Amino acid sequence: MSGESLISVKDLVVEYTSGEDVVHAVNGVSFELNAGETLGLVGETGAGKTTIAKSILGILPDPPAKIRGGEIFMDGKNMLKLSQKEMRKVRGNKIAMIFQDPMTALNPMFVVGDQIAEVIRLHEKISKAGAAKKSMELLEMVGIPGERGREYPHQFSGGMKQRVVIAMALACNPQVLLADEPTTALDVTIQAQVLEMMMRLRDQRGTSMLMITHDLGIVAEVCDKVAVIYAGEIVEMGTKEHIFDFTSHPYTEGLFGSLPNLNTKTKRLKPIPGMMPNPSSLPAGCKFHPRCPYATEACKTETVPLFETEPGHLVRCLRRDPRQVR
Amino acid sequence: MALLEVQNLKKYFKTPRGILHAVDDVTFSLEEGKTLGVVGESGCGKSTLGRTILHLLDSTGGKIFFKGEDITVVSRNKLGELREDMQIIFQDPFSSLNPRFSVSQTIREPLELRGRLSKAEMEEEVDRLMEVVGLAPRLRNSYPHELDGGRRQRIGIARALALKPKFIVCDEPVSALDVSIQAQILNLMLDLQEKNGLTYMFVTHDLSVVKYISDEIAVMYLGQMVEKCESDRLFERPIHPYTQALLSAIPIPDIHAQNKRILLKGEITSPINPKPGCRFAARCAYATEKCREPQELREWEPGHFVACCRAEEVSA
Amino acid sequence: MATERKKAKKNSRFWEVMRRLRKNRLAMAGLVFLLLMILISIFAPLIAPYGYETQDLYNMFALPSAEHPFGTDNLGRDIFSRIIYGGRASLTIGFASVAVSAVFGMTLGAIAGYYGGKVDMVIMRVLDVFQAVPAILMSIAISATLGPGLVNAILAIGLSTIPGYSRMTRASFMSVQGMEYIEAARAIHCGDRRIMLKHVLPNAVSPMIVQMTMGVGSCISVAAMLSFIGLGVQPPSPEWGAMLSAGRNYIRDYWHIVLFPGLAIMLTVLSLNMLGDGLRDALDPRLKN
Numbered sequence: 001m002s003g004e005s006l007i008s009v010k011d012l013v014v015e016y017t018s019g020e021d022v023v024h025a026v027n028g029v030s031f032e033l034n035a036g037e038t039l040g041l042v043g044e045t046g047a048g049k050t051t052i053a054k055s056i057l058g059i060l061p062d063p064p065a066k067i068r069g070g071e072i073f074m075d076g077k078n079m080l081k082l083s084q085k086e087m088r089k090v091r092g093n094k095i096a097m098i099f100q101d102p103m104t105a106l107n108p109m110f111v112v113g114d115q116i117a118e119v120i121r122l123h124e125k126i127s128k129a130g131a132a133k134k135s136m137e138l139l140e141m142v143g144i145p146g147e148r149g150r151e152y153p154h155q156f157s158g159g160m161k162q163r164v165v166i167a168m169a170l171a172c173n174p175q176v177l178l179a180d181e182p183t184t185a186l187d188v189t190i191q192a193q194v195l196e197m198m199m200r201l202r203d204q205r206g207t208s209m210l211m212i213t214h215d216l217g218i219v220a221e222v223c224d225k226v227a228v229i230y231a232g233e234i235v236e237m238g239t240k241e242h243i244f245d246f247t248s249h250p251y252t253e254g255l256f257g258s259l260p261n262l263n264t265k266t267k268r269l270k271p272i273p274g275m276m277p278n279p280s281s282l283p284a285g286c287k288f289h290p291r292c293p294y295a296t297e298a299c300k301t302e303t304v305p306l307f308e309t310e311p312g313h314l315v316r317c318l319r320r321d322p323r324q325v326r
Numbered sequence: 327m328a329l330l331e332v333q334n335l336k337k338y339f340k341t342p343r344g345i346l347h348a349v350d351d352v353t354f355s356l357e358e359g360k361t362l363g364v365v366g367e368s369g370c371g372k373s374t375l376g377r378t379i380l381h382l383l384d385s386t387g388g389k390i391f392f393k394g395e396d397i398t399v400v401s402r403n404k405l406g407e408l409r410e411d412m413q414i415i416f417q418d419p420f421s422s423l424n425p426r427f428s429v430s431q432t433i434r435e436p437l438e439l440r441g442r443l444s445k446a447e448m449e450e451e452v453d454r455l456m457e458v459v460g461l462a463p464r465l466r467n468s469y470p471h472e473l474d475g476g477r478r479q480r481i482g483i484a485r486a487l488a489l490k491p492k493f494i495v496c497d498e499p500v501s502a503l504d505v506s507i508q509a510q511i512l513n514l515m516l517d518l519q520e521k522n523g524l525t526y527m528f529v530t531h532d533l534s535v536v537k538y539i540s541d542e543i544a545v546m547y548l549g550q551m552v553e554k555c556e557s558d559r560l561f562e563r564p565i566h567p568y569t570q571a572l573l574s575a576i577p578i579p580d581i582h583a584q585n586k587r588i589l590l591k592g593e594i595t596s597p598i599n600p601k602p603g604c605r606f607a608a609r610c611a612y613a614t615e616k617c618r619e620p621q622e623l624r625e626w627e628p629g630h631f632v633a634c635c636r637a638e639e640v641s642a
Numbered sequence: 643m644a645t646e647r648k649k650a651k652k653n654s655r656f657w658e659v660m661r662r663l664r665k666n667r668l669a670m671a672g673l674v675f676l677l678l679m680i681l682i683s684i685f686a687p688l689i690a691p692y693g694y695e696t697q698d699l700y701n702m703f704a705l706p707s708a709e710h711p712f713g714t715d716n717l718g719r720d721i722f723s724r725i726i727y728g729g730r731a732s733l734t735i736g737f738a739s740v741a742v743s744a745v746f747g748m749t750l751g752a753i754a755g756y757y758g759g760k761v762d763m764v765i766m767r768v769l770d771v772f773q774a775v776p777a778i779l780m781s782i783a784i785s786a787t788l789g790p791g792l793v794n795a796i797l798a799i800g801l802s803t804i805p806g807y808s809r810m811t812r813a814s815f816m817s818v819q820g821m822e823y824i825e826a827a828r829a830i831h832c833g834d835r836r837i838m839l840k841h842v843l844p845n846a847v848s849p850m851i852v853q854m855t856m857g858v859g860s861c862i863s864v865a866a867m868l869s870f871i872g873l874g875v876q877p878p879s880p881e882w883g884a885m886l887s888a889g890r891n892y893i894r895d896y897w898h899i900v901l902f903p904g905l906a907i908m909l910t911v912l913s914l915n916m917l918g919d920g921l922r923d924a925l926d927p928r929l930k931n
Contacts, residue, residue, distance in 0.1 A: 044504035045475075157593050158368075187367035187531065189590050192575035196589060214505060217577025244581045258509035259579055260538030262561065268516070269538070271509030275474055382825055406831045414829045422822035426844040436830035485826065 006176060006208050007033040007056065007095075012070035014051050014232075017063065021280040025051045027232040028070070033176065038202065038209040040223035040240075042216065042255070046276055048232040049212045053178045055080075056210070057097050058087040074176075092123050096169035100181040102161035105168070106153040112164045113139070113149025116171055123172040138167040143197060159190035163197070170201060177202070180212045195222060216255065220244060228252050231277055231287040234306065238313035248315040250292045286318065294319060327394060328355035329525050330379070330493060335388035337371070337378045344599035348374040350549040351388070353623065356542075358492070361519065361526040363540030363557065365533055365572070367594050371549040372529045373417075376495035379527070380412050381405060392493070410440075413486040417498035419478035423470040429456070429481055430466045436488040455484040460514060476507035480514070487518065493525045500535060512539060533576050537561055545569045548597040548605040551623055555630035565632045565641050568606045604634070612636050662924040669920020672913035679910055683729035690723035694880045703896045713898040715889065721899065725906050728880035732907070735796055735874075735881075736862040736914075740854050742800025747807025748850060754808065755815030756838055765808070773805040781864055785873040795874045799864050803857065810853055814846040821845075848925035852918050859914035866907050882907045 014026040026048040033039050041049045054060045056072055058079060072079045079090065099105055107115060116135035120126060126134070136146035142163040153161060162182060169177060182198070183191040199222060202209055211222055219226055220240065227237040228249065236249035247253050257270035274291040277283055283290055289299040298318055306314040307321055337349040348371040356362050364372045377383045379390055381400070389398050397408060416422035423432055430452050437448045456463060459480040470478055479499060486494055496515070500508040516539065518524060530536050536543055537557055544554040545566065553566040564570045571588040578585055590609050597605065603618035604610070610617070616635045623633040634640060663669055682689055692698075702718040704710050712721035754765040775783070785798035818824065819842065827837050866883025868874035870890075875881035877888065882903045889899035 044506060159593055187594065188533070188575040189367065189571055190593060191577075192587060193589055195577070196587070215577060216579035220579050220581045220583070221577050240581050244579075255505060256579065258505045260512075260534045262534050262537060262576065262578060269509040269513055271513060272506040273510075275476060275507065276504075377825075380829060382828055409829060409831045414826070416822045416826060418822055422826050424823045424827075424841050424845065435827075435832070439831060439836075482826070485830070489830065 004035045005032045006035050006074065007210075008073045009052070009056065010071045010073070012052065012055060012072065013068040014048070014055055014060065014065060015068050016065050018280075023279045024282055025065070025232050025279060026055070027282075029229070029232070029234055030070075031227055031234065031237065033208050033210055035175070035208055036206045037225060038211055038223045040219040040226045041210060041212045041229055042214065042219055042226060043229035044214055044276060046279060047229040048279075049229055050180055051232075052229075053097060053180055053210060053212055057091060057095055057178060058082070059091075059097075092119065092172050092174065094174055095176045095178060096172070096174040097178040098162075098165055098169050098180065098182045100184050102158065102165045102185070103153070105165045106161060108153050111150050111152055112156070116149070116164070116168050119168050119171045135167075135171070138171055139164070141170075141201065142167045143193075157190075159186050159194060162186060162194055166194075166198065166201075170205070170207075173205065174207065176208045176210065178210045178212070181214070183218070184213070184215075198222075216259065228255070231279065231282055233287060233316065234314070235288065235316045236314065237306070238310075242310065242313040246310070246313065248309060248313070248320055249288075249317050250294055250319075251288050254291070286316070328391075329358040329393060330527075331355040331389075331391040332379065333389040333391070335375070335378060335390060336386040337374050337383060338386045341598060347371075347549045347597040347600055349378060350597065350600075352546075352549075352551050353388075354544060354551065354554060356493075356525060356527065358525050359519070359523050360541045361528055361539055363536035363543040364527060364529045364546060365531060365536050365543060366546035367531060367572075369548070369594055369596055370546040371597070372531075372546050373497050375546070376414065376497050376527055376529050380414055380495055381408070382414070410489040411492045412495070413489065413491040413493070414495045414497060415479075415482050415486050415499045417501055419475050419482055419502060420470075422482050423478055425470055428467050428469055429461065429473075432470075432481055433484045433488060436485060440489070451488070455488055458487065458518070459484045460510075474507075475503050476510060479503060479511055483511075483514070483518075487522075490522070491524070493527070496526055496528045496530075498530050498532075499528075501530065501532060508535070515539065533573065545572065548594065548600065550605060550621075550633065551631075552606065552633045553631065554623070559630060563641075565626055565630070565637050566606075566634045567610045567612050567640055570640075612640050659921075659924045663920050666920040666923065668916045669924075672916035672920070675909065675913040676917065679729055679913075680733060682726055683733055686726045686730060690720075690726045692720040692723040694719065694724045694727040695878050696720065696723075703892070703899075705896075706898055712902040713896075715885075715899050716892055716896075721885070721902050724880040724885060725882065725902055728882045728885060728903065729906070731792060731875050731879060731881040732862050732865060732883070732910070735792065735799065735865040736858040736910075738796045739800035739803070739861045739865070740857045742796060743803040743857070744807055744850070744854055746801070747804040748811045750804070751808035751811025752815055752838060752843070755812035755819065756834070756842065758816075762812070766812070769805040769808050777802045777806075778864065778867065781868065782871070782873065785868055790873050790876050792875050792879075795865055795868055798868070798873075799861050802864075803861070807850070807853065807857075810849055811846070814849055815842055818842045818846045849922075851925065852922040855918035855921055856915055859911035859918075862907060862914075863911055 010030050012026050012029045016023040016025055029052060031039065041052065043049050051060065055067060060067065067080060074094065079087070082090065106112065113132065113135050116138055117131040120131045120134055136149055139149050140146050144160060144163055156164065183194050186194060195218065213219060223240055225239055226243040227234045228243065228251065230251050236243065236252045243252060247256060254272035258272060260269060272291050277287060277290065285301045286299045286304045289295040292299065302318065304316050304318055306316050309315050309320050333353050335349055335352045339346040339348055352375060354362065364375060366372045374383065378385050385398060389396055392408065400408060433452045433455050434448055437443055437451055443451060453463065461477060461480050461484065465477065500511050503511060512535065519526060528536060528539055540557045542554065543557050543560045544551050545568065546552065547568050553564065553569045560569065561573060564573050571590045574586060574588045592609050602620045604621045607613040607617040614636065621633040621635055623631050626632040626637055696719060698714060698718040701714050702716060704714040706713045710720050710722065712725065714720055750765050754762040780802035781798040784801055785794060788794040788797060824837060824841055827841050865874055866886060869881050869883035870887035875884055877884060885903035886900055893900050
């Protein structure tokens with residue numbers, strides 16, 4: 001793993017306007033994705049995970065979404081300042097995205113082989129025959145017989161469709177793959193197949209990956225580093241070992257407590273009480289304090305920064321404030 | 327005596343491409359106060375099984391005994407009585423609530439239909455039910471679209487509880503929810519079971535959830551039950567090759583877990599005009615000639631049922 | 643969360659739709675124009691400067707002037723007054739025939755969509771036969787059989803447009819039927835009638851409201867057409883289509899005789915269509931907020 005930073009996101013702030021309400025979807029998120037590394041973005045519905053990925057790819061619908069601040073650097077260029085035309089070159093060539101629902105990414109009117117070939121021809125100067133041949137190779141690569149490229153999306157099952165989408169995303173050898181819940185819609189045994197394949201291709205090609213998921217099991221398997229997102233903020237970030245073995249933020253703790261454990265007999269789950277705050281009126285202080293079992297008066301008012309408890313392990317919790325004597 | 331006994335239950339659907347065997351010859355029994363988890367992947371017939379038992383779908387064949395009485399063929403009046411004892415909680419808290427009904431209207435409806443309570447008594451009962459499932463009284467007049475998934479699911483549970491049923495089919499009740507909310511709902515369901523002596527049939531594709539909540543687990547594949555035994559035992563010692571693959575496919579949230587994954591070939595197909603043999607054989611690493619013959623669910627060890635002719639070899 | 647927002651208990655949906663509709667200028671313009679036309683029709687005797695039958699024989703074919711804002715027709719009647727009175731017949735035909743076809747069409751569609759199977763098959767095939775004849779031809783045929791007159795025109799137009807409503811109702815019933823809350827209602831032993839009226843109908847009604855709004859416009863056009871060929875409302879009762887028809891002989895020399903009734907029909911139909919478009923957007927739950 002080379003440690004070179006490929007994408008760096010700094011203080012990203014994204015808002016959505018809906019009617020009179022302003023939804024604070026992403027509130028100052030910073031992280032780096034290094035070459036050859038897989039970063040997991042973990043969080044629940046509405047935490048802002050997908051918004052972050054869409055900001056990187058420059059495909060946020062504006063309106064209603066609006067990037068209010070921050071920078072996203074790739075190759076030394078601030079991607080938020082690129083023109084639509086320059087951004088189109090980045091998409092596909094350097095960054096590609098896989099969505100949760102493979103059906104939305106495929107056009108039901110065309111055979112899948114042609115759709116992959118079209119993506120190749122958009123980004124590469126290559127003959128029609130060359131692109132067709134390459135699209136067959138890509139299908140074989142994701143474990144689909146090349147001749148099935150002549151079939152339409154509806155002739156494929158869900159898992160197969162997701163493979164096609166992955167083949168499409170990898171068509172131009174992107175350096176970064178943004179995977180937004182790529183296996184959530186799939187059955188477990190199919191999920192296992194697809195994950196295995198994604199990891200194999202990632203390792204072969206040295207692709208960096210941003211893995212968006214709510215499933216800590218997938219994180220344990222796929223990711224090197226993890227960022228836990230809550231209400232549009234990173235509440236804990238570190239290596240996989242930091243997050244799983246030295247869980248520090250009460251929210252991360254709560255997520256683990258909510259999961260039934262397969263290996264030990266759990267008598268009763270320890271869920272996080274309450275629910276996600278309304279992103280259009282977030283609580284003051286620590287955004288997790290209304291649900292936190294350790295919340296103190298300070299948590300209700302003070303803005304909590306990320307504390308580095310160990311090199312590379314960041315926690316947004318006053319209990320980890322190194323200035324406080326314990 | 328078992329509260330529910332299902333014998334050779336079949337549910338077929340006619341499709342343009344042939345007969346779809348959604349539930350094919352399923353037999354099991356369920357003791358009062360227990361939970362049977364039914365797991366399987368999409369298209370294995372687990373939801374159809376629950377709906378057929380509840381008479382939301384008519385069965386094609388077989389028998390269903392509830393409290394010792396065959397309920398496969400019942401009159402409409404009898405069905406009304408039966409539905410006080412048997413209820414269902416749905417997967418999708420978005421589509422399972424009428425968007426034009428307020429919270430109290432939804433919970434009140436089953437009571438209204440019975441017409442046993444006066445208006446005031448009904449209101450009291452609605453308040454009680456809302457408290458039982460943990461809905462704040464101020465939400466009485468809220469509409470589903472104003473609420474989040476967890477609260478909606480609580481409404482669905484309150485509606486199912488309104489008639490004080492003995493048996494509830496839970497059709498993926500937490501699959502659409504976030505983990506932290508999922509845990510709240512699972513705990514609620516366990517509390518309700520303990521307090522009211524409820525019997526659950528818990529249908530899900532999520533194996534960690536099913537292990538947590540079930541006493542017994544039945545694994546289904548393409549309309550058939552391939553393995554059934556006590557919950558912990560199934561995870562310790564799965565016999566059927568499909569169960570083994572299924573269990574090994576779960577991503578475990580533990581970075582130190584040593585997980586030997588069995589990757590299956592191919593994907594699940596739909597059970598249209600199936601051939602008589604084992605339906606898993608095409609994807610099974612252990613398949614032989616013998617697997618082309620029909621497989622019986624047999625008692626492999628006391629309480630542990632497997633439908634695999636090669637169980638001996640597989641488990642060795 | 644949105645739950646904290648206190649809402650009026652009943653009619654909250656109505657006001658919600660109105661709130662969204664208000665943002666649509668075209669729809670509001672349509673609504674205002676329509677309300678205006680309805681008010682004018684109701685208070686016609688108070689507003690009209692002349693009676694609709696009053697002849698001014700010295701002033702036949704008069705061009706618009708201060709005395710006769712829209713001019714006079716071939717019999718010297720004030721066109722402005724006749725348009726004001728004519729709105730009564732035209733709007734009545736529009737709304738009443740929609741009511742006729744909606745009641746019959748929606749009932750048939752609801753039964754077909756809810757029960758499906760053979761019932762559906764029989765109803766839909768009968769409607770197919772019905773629909774094989776163009777609606778306009780059908781209304782002419784019915785009207786010719788029943789004879790001219792306001793009520794018969796309403797029946798003719800209403801009956802001929804039944805299949806459209808049935809199909810739409812059936813389709814939207816079938817889509818609502820797939821929702822889990824219908825299954826939930828069955829599970830608590832809700833009867834068919836109650837499921838239809840309480841669970842399916844309220845959730846299937848939005849597209850029909852739009853269709854009905856737009857339908858009023860097209861019915862007014864068809865009524866105008868019937869009058870034009872002499873089958874609708876009979877002279878001397880004023881009706882916009884009949885006025886148009888009566889003026890057609892003089893169109894080369896006296897444009898105003900056909901222009902103003904034509905404009906009245908056009909503007910009314912246009913405003914109904916704009917309102918219908920706006921309603922479609924306002925009722926679409928996907929466009930909430």
